[in-house]
Amino acid sequence: MYKRESMPVRNGGSMSQKRLVVVGxxxxxxxxxxxxxxxxxxxxxxxxxxxxxxxxSACGFPYFLSGDIPDFNSLFIxxxxxxxxxxxxxVLTRHRVVSLxxxxxxxxAHDQEKGEERTFDYERLILATGARALSGxxxxxxxxxxxxxxxAENALALVGFLLARKPxxxxxxxxxxxxxxxxxGLRKRGMEVTLAERSTRLLPEFSEPFGExxxxxxxxxxxxxxxxxxxxxFTGEPESSLREAVLEDGRxxxxxxxxLALGVAPDADLAQKAGIxxxxxxxxxxxxxxxxxxxxxxxxGDCAALNNLVSGRETYFPRGTSANRSGRAAGExxxxxxxxxxxxxxxxxxxxxxxxxxxxxxxxxxxxxxxSSLKVxxxxxxxxxxxxPGSEPVFTRxxxxxxxxxxxGAEMMGREGIATRINTYAAALSARMTVDDLSRLDLAxxxxxxxxxxxxxxxxxxxxxxx
Amino acid sequence: MYKRESMPVRNGGSMSQKRLVVVGxxxxxxxxxxxxxxxxxxxxxxxxxxxxxxxxSACGFPYFLSGDIPDFNSLFIxxxxxxxxxxxxxVLTRHRVVSLxxxxxxxxAHDQEKGEERTFDYERLILATGARALSGxxxxxxxxxxxxxxxAENALALVGFLLARKPxxxxxxxxxxxxxxxxxGLRKRGMEVTLAERSTRLLPEFSEPFGExxxxxxxxxxxxxxxxxxxxxFTGEPESSLREAVLEDGRxxxxxxxxLALGVAPDADLAQKAGIxxxxxxxxxxxxxxxxxxxxxxxxGDCAALNNLVSGRETYFPRGTSANRSGRAAGExxxxxxxxxxxxxxxxxxxxxxxxxxxxxxxxxxxxxxxSSLKVxxxxxxxxxxxxPGSEPVFTRxxxxxxxxxxxGAEMMGREGIATRINTYAAALSARMTVDDLSRLDLAxxxxxxxxxxxxxxxxxxxxxxx
Numbered sequence: 001m002y003k004r005e006s007m008p009v010r011n012g013g014s015m016s017q018k019r020l021v022v023v024g025x026x027x028x029x030x031x032x033x034x035x036x037x038x039x040x041x042x043x044x045x046x047x048x049x050x051x052x053x054x055x056x057s058a059c060g061f062p063y064f065l066s067g068d069i070p071d072f073n074s075l076f077i078x079x080x081x082x083x084x085x086x087x088x089x090x091v092l093t094r095h096r097v098v099s100l101x102x103x104x105x106x107x108x109a110h111d112q113e114k115g116e117e118r119t120f121d122y123e124r125l126i127l128a129t130g131a132r133a134l135s136g137x138x139x140x141x142x143x144x145x146x147x148x149x150x151x152a153e154n155a156l157a158l159v160g161f162l163l164a165r166k167p168x169x170x171x172x173x174x175x176x177x178x179x180x181x182x183x184x185g186l187r188k189r190g191m192e193v194t195l196a197e198r199s200t201r202l203l204p205e206f207s208e209p210f211g212e213x214x215x216x217x218x219x220x221x222x223x224x225x226x227x228x229x230x231x232x233x234f235t236g237e238p239e240s241s242l243r244e245a246v247l248e249d250g251r252x253x254x255x256x257x258x259x260l261a262l263g264v265a266p267d268a269d270l271a272q273k274a275g276i277x278x279x280x281x282x283x284x285x286x287x288x289x290x291x292x293x294x295x296x297x298x299x300x301g302d303c304a305a306l307n308n309l310v311s312g313r314e315t316y317f318p319r320g321t322s323a324n325r326s327g328r329a330a331g332e333x334x335x336x337x338x339x340x341x342x343x344x345x346x347x348x349x350x351x352x353x354x355x356x357x358x359x360x361x362x363x364x365x366x367x368x369x370x371x372s373s374l375k376v377x378x379x380x381x382x383x384x385x386x387x388x389p390g391s392e393p394v395f396t397r398x399x400x401x402x403x404x405x406x407x408x409g410a411e412m413m414g415r416e417g418i419a420t421r422i423n424t425y426a427a428a429l430s431a432r433m434t435v436d437d438l439s440r441l442d443l444a445x446x447x448x449x450x451x452x453x454x455x456x457x458x459x460x461x462x463x464x465x466x467x
Numbered sequence: 468m469y470k471r472e473s474m475p476v477r478n479g480g481s482m483s484q485k486r487l488v489v490v491g492x493x494x495x496x497x498x499x500x501x502x503x504x505x506x507x508x509x510x511x512x513x514x515x516x517x518x519x520x521x522x523x524s525a526c527g528f529p530y531f532l533s534g535d536i537p538d539f540n541s542l543f544i545x546x547x548x549x550x551x552x553x554x555x556x557x558v559l560t561r562h563r564v565v566s567l568x569x570x571x572x573x574x575x576a577h578d579q580e581k582g583e584e585r586t587f588d589y590e591r592l593i594l595a596t597g598a599r600a601l602s603g604x605x606x607x608x609x610x611x612x613x614x615x616x617x618x619a620e621n622a623l624a625l626v627g628f629l630l631a632r633k634p635x636x637x638x639x640x641x642x643x644x645x646x647x648x649x650x651x652g653l654r655k656r657g658m659e660v661t662l663a664e665r666s667t668r669l670l671p672e673f674s675e676p677f678g679e680x681x682x683x684x685x686x687x688x689x690x691x692x693x694x695x696x697x698x699x700x701f702t703g704e705p706e707s708s709l710r711e712a713v714l715e716d717g718r719x720x721x722x723x724x725x726x727l728a729l730g731v732a733p734d735a736d737l738a739q740k741a742g743i744x745x746x747x748x749x750x751x752x753x754x755x756x757x758x759x760x761x762x763x764x765x766x767x768g769d770c771a772a773l774n775n776l777v778s779g780r781e782t783y784f785p786r787g788t789s790a791n792r793s794g795r796a797a798g799e800x801x802x803x804x805x806x807x808x809x810x811x812x813x814x815x816x817x818x819x820x821x822x823x824x825x826x827x828x829x830x831x832x833x834x835x836x837x838x839s840s841l842k843v844x845x846x847x848x849x850x851x852x853x854x855x856p857g858s859e860p861v862f863t864r865x866x867x868x869x870x871x872x873x874x875x876g877a878e879m880m881g882r883e884g885i886a887t888r889i890n891t892y893a894a895a896l897s898a899r900m901t902v903d904d905l906s907r908l909d910l911a912x913x914x915x916x917x918x919x920x921x922x923x924x925x926x927x928x929x930x931x932x933x934x
Binding site for chain 2: 027038057059060063068069071074075077309319320321322324325339342343344345346347348349350351356358360385387388389417418419420421422423424426427428430431433436437438440441442443444445446447448449450452453454456465
């Protein structure tokens with residue numbers, strides 16, 4: 001038996017038919033709810049969030065560790081009260097959704113405060129269940145000080161541990177973007193930091209020269225890095241202290257804090273139990289309006305498969321931008337809007353100490369799947385006029401179809417103006433520009449701000465010559 | 468009687484028929500010659516330059532004045548020897564072209580070193596005669612210390628005056644972008660600087676709020692500004708010293724150095740005398756391959772009318788980017804290439820002390836001529852995540868067609884990431900994107916580098932809502 005509830009809504013009447021329920025108070029869920037509100041001022045909108053926290057900027061957490069951001073609270077961007085007051089969106093925290101009945105249009109949540117189940121009807125529902133950090137079996141033992149960071153709860157637990165135990169030797173497991181950001185944050189906090197990467201290179205999100213430069217930057221800043229062997233186990237005193245990590249090749253790394261950065265997996269259990277179709281990698285399958293296989297149910301964010309706007313193929317890209325963008329699009333569609341979701345270019349940027357890397361579009365493997373005439377052109381340019389003090393080298397790799405010249409992807413690296421310059425490449429991908437088109441753009445120039453031929457023009461122009 | 472000359476060329480034979488002559492060793496002329504060489508390794512290429520100098524970066528000169536650039540020589544980017552050795556391009560300096568005979572395919576230059584005339588035949592010719600700084604009648608008197616800056620000669624004369632006379636009170640006449648840059652350069656050099664603008668506002672290249680912010684920035688840095696009255700005359704001791712400027716309203720401004728920034732006019736005398744058609748404002752008329760009305764003669768750079776790629780109308784935009792881009796395109800066309808010149812978006816950026824402004828596309832007046840349903844949307848965003856230290860406000864003005872949503876132009880202002888962000892707008896103009904398209908781009912995000920919704924997304928998204 002469950003209590004069937006309708007939320008109070010404006011205008012009275014049989015409004016339960018017009019309720020939108022969003023499962024997940026993360027970036028995707030809140031972007032969806034907000035966009036639905038913009039589209040339809042009269043809709044009743046309910047967000048169900050299992051944790052006590054919403055709107056946590058996980059992307060900002062490494063910069064709290066580093067000390068760049070002094071106030072942990074500033075990482076919580078919006079409160080439930082903000083949504084209730086400013087956007088007339090009801091947010092119920094500590095409500096873990098336990099079942100979903102697509103045919104009856106009912107969703108049931110466990111209210112963890114009251115210890116009871118509550119069932120809500122909906123006209124449309126958006127799944128924004130997110131992703132969870134992979135942790136192998138490392139969190140199953142009873143050794144303290146091992147963390148995998150994804151949600152606010154994880155971050156808070158780590159912060160609590162730092163305050164209580166004052167660890168001095170950190171081990172980060174995994175050399176992906178997140179692992180590198182965490183390593184930097186802990187290093188800047190003053191800890192001895194080792195990063196253990198099982199493969200032979202860092203930063204798998206980028207091509208090899210980028211990982212190589214980042215490695216140099218990290219090592220120059222005092223971060224130790226081990227390659228080519230995975231962590232197999234940890235030793236220490238159960239419930240008391242951590243001593244060391246043991247690698248598969250037998251090496252032992254002393255540590256009293258471990259951050260696991262082993263990747264993430266979509267939280268698609270709810271969808272799966274409800275009979276909703278999953279795609280490759282157990283990700284909730286969606287169409288271009290972010291509709292799932294179940295009528296009136298949408299999915300967005302880190303639980304959803306998204307369209308790669310360059311290749312037109314399904315992709316999984318659990319990042320803040322795609323969460324917000326797909327959430328907004330799902331909210332738009334669920335509230336009756338007509339715009340589809342154009343998809344993701346997998347654009348991203350990250351700064352490691354003073355070195356910034358940025359990318360957009362297909363990587364080399366994807367590009368080779370997409371075309372048999374891939375060309376890859378590397379070029380070196382400057383961030384400002386060469387004669388202007390502070391001018392920094394910019395390295396650009398451009399991927400394009402050697403026959404048509406169609407741009408397929410780009411990566412950039414340097415110490416100035418990288419993350420904003422990659423956006424011109426991202427726009428070019430959406431517009432299906434060739435490298436010729438790009439090389440002929442009219443871009444801004446001023447000696448302290450850009451060379452006469454901006455790195456975007458220089459790199460695409462060189463690519464156009466190699467066509 | 469003239470000596471008819473053929474330059475030595477590779478491969479021997481009757482090569483005079485394959486000679487390209489470029490009139491002007493400025494940015495446009497050298498870009499043209501270089502691109503022609505890339506396109507055709509066998510072409511004989513001759514550049515005729517009237518002054519002793521080529522390849523001078525006038526854009527960099529204010530930063531030499533300011534002390535940002537310590538070495539004046541670094542403003543001369545390439546030497547004649549570089550072109551001869553590396554690109555097999557013959558550059559003759561101190562050769563002032565005195566006549567051009569399009570029907571006979573002959574061009575005559577006065578060799579100022581030898582004091583004789585030399586005539587060259589050509590298969591194709593590119594006019595890159597540039598522009599000259601307007602100076603009213605102010606340079607005609609015999610008062611010292613009055614300069615108008617355009618070419619290397621002007622800059623050298625000013626530098627010589629600074630060294631010899633050590634002036635301490637500078638007056639800059641004209642509040643356009645160049646005038647503002649010169650005022651900043653002289654101020655940073657330690658001089659008392661007054662800027663006299665005849666109208667009521669600064670920075671006519673941008674809309675009013677931008678000039679207003681720049682005014683505040685300039686005044687905060689100790690630059691005096693007078694508005695609403697033009698300079699009518701100067702007083703002082705002829706051949707000896709300058710005393711003051713007299714404004715039309717009677718005010719008197721003491722000064723011992725004057726920099727005129729009154730705008731520029733195309734140097735189209737040679738073209739006109741040769742019977743080549745001029746367009747509005749006495750600019751050499753060109754088609755989309757930068758061909759003039761005379762067969763086999765092209766024009767590029769600051770002497771040429773260029774296509775506005777947004778409106779499709781003729782425009783005059785004497786800037787470094789358009790000089791280089793149109794020069795390159797003219798060289799391509801003259802050497803037998805097939806690519807046309809896409810035109811200019813009038814993209815530009817400038818930094819005044821710590822404040823950067825950037826623009827692209829139509830201004831409000833042009834946009835109103837172009838569409839009867841113009842919309843202008845202002846928005847405020849941040850350069851980084853709001854919670855990240857160093858995050859700076861970004862002000863964006865977007866011009867678009869209220870019916871179709873077609874982007875027509877954009878202006879941005881702030882203290883971080885402005886000049887590179889405007890380029891995404893510039894790319895969108897070339898791709899004929901709507902503000903909706905723009906607001907749905909997948910742009911880079913990382914807390915220290917950009918907010919989740921980049922200013923480009925935020926400003927175009929707001930515009931899309933107001934459609």
